[in-house]
């Protein structure tokens with residue numbers, strides 16, 4: 001039986017769903033994959049809960065009652081005691097934690113992340129991580145960076161690694177904005193009301209302005225562009241920002257208090273549509289020319305993007321073999337369940353392929 005120790009950063013929507021999914025499938029992983037996955041550590045930004053025997057179904061209660069103040073080396077101290085495969089899982093949106101990935105690799109953690117920041121800081125930081133992974137023989141997986149649980153990154157990576165020339169990737173990259181604009185187009189409700197619903201239901205970034213500003217989609221485009229071999233920076237992306245200037249620098253609470261200020265501008269865009277059009281938030285990655293664009297557009301209701309429902313993401317990949325008829329991937333592009341399942345799928349992938357440390361039992 002291969003022992004795998006999991007250390008989870010972030011116990012919000014995605015992190016807490018992941019914990020429950022790991023616990024629910026524990027016996028299945030043992031029987032099917034010969035893997036014993038134990039969650040040894042949980043952290044929020046201030047506290048940690050550590051249990052070398054693994055978390056149980058009462059982890060939430062335990063976190064409230066017996067977690068301790070987090071120190072910079074809380075996880076390293078316990079992880080160093082066990083000669084097993086260690087995986088750090090980032091289910092936060094924290095830039096600070098992303099900047100610590102090189103340190104996690106130094107301490108022999110494989111990393112799996114839903115957080116897009118590490119992959120979208122400077123190209124030099126991106127390269128530092130890849131070099132460390134190679135030197136250490138560790139793994140870094142981030143399928144949920146684009147399209148939540150949808151297999152977008154693996155599709156692009158597999159095409160690129162097989163020598164295929166990629167031309168373009170276009171579509172609705174944001175599950176959050178898909179949910180918001182699909183509802184806004186159909187329902188007679190203020191834009192802000194739908195944004196708040198999306199936040200409450202776990203579809204948006206912790207700060208919905210990351211979605212509305214176009215930054216989150218821009219990050220996804222950059223993740224895919226780098227996967228396709230382009231060397232670009234975040235500032236190279238053309239972004240249509242939907243957050244009015246006065247709300248861009250406000251605190252999250254101030255933004256939420258004043259979110260109705262977005263209604264007028266968005267309602268004007270909706271009122272300007274022809275009867276056969278809807279609003280869709282689109283990403284365009286021109287791999288050949290290295291041009292990345294994020295924008296809100298009016299599209300025909302009958303088009304593939306116009307027909308999306310719920311939080312569906314929609315990706316068209318054009319390449320040598322898929323030149324006139326793109327490879328299309330579509331499905332829920334946000335949500336705590338699909339995202340946690342995507343992380344778990346990365347965990348199984350890393351666990352199955354990492355160097356084996358055998359323990360009796």
Ligand SMILES: NC(=O)C1=CN([C@@H]2O[C@H](COP(=O)(O)OP(=O)(O)OC[C@H]3O[C@@H](n4cnc5c(N)ncnc54)[C@H](O)[C@@H]3O)[C@@H](O)[C@H]2O)C=CC1
Pocket residue numbers: 009010011012013014015043044045046090091092093094096097114115116144145147148175202203204205206333334335336339
């Ligand atoms: N919700 C979704 O549909 C999807 C989310 N993601 C990504 O998953 C990540 C988490 O999203 P959610 O769970 O929805 O957000 P959330 O806001 O529900 O949870 C994030 C948690 O991380 C904690 N946190 C912040 N800084 C931390 C740190 N330094 N160390 C440990 N914990 C810290 C926060 O207190 C919060 O509880 C984000 O990066 C998001 O982009 C990716 C795909 C889809």
Ligand SMILES: N[C@@H](CC=O)C(=O)O
Pocket residue numbers: 147148173174175176177203204205211216333334335
């Ligand atoms: N903001 C994301 C969801 C979480 O990452 C998206 O829109 O896909």
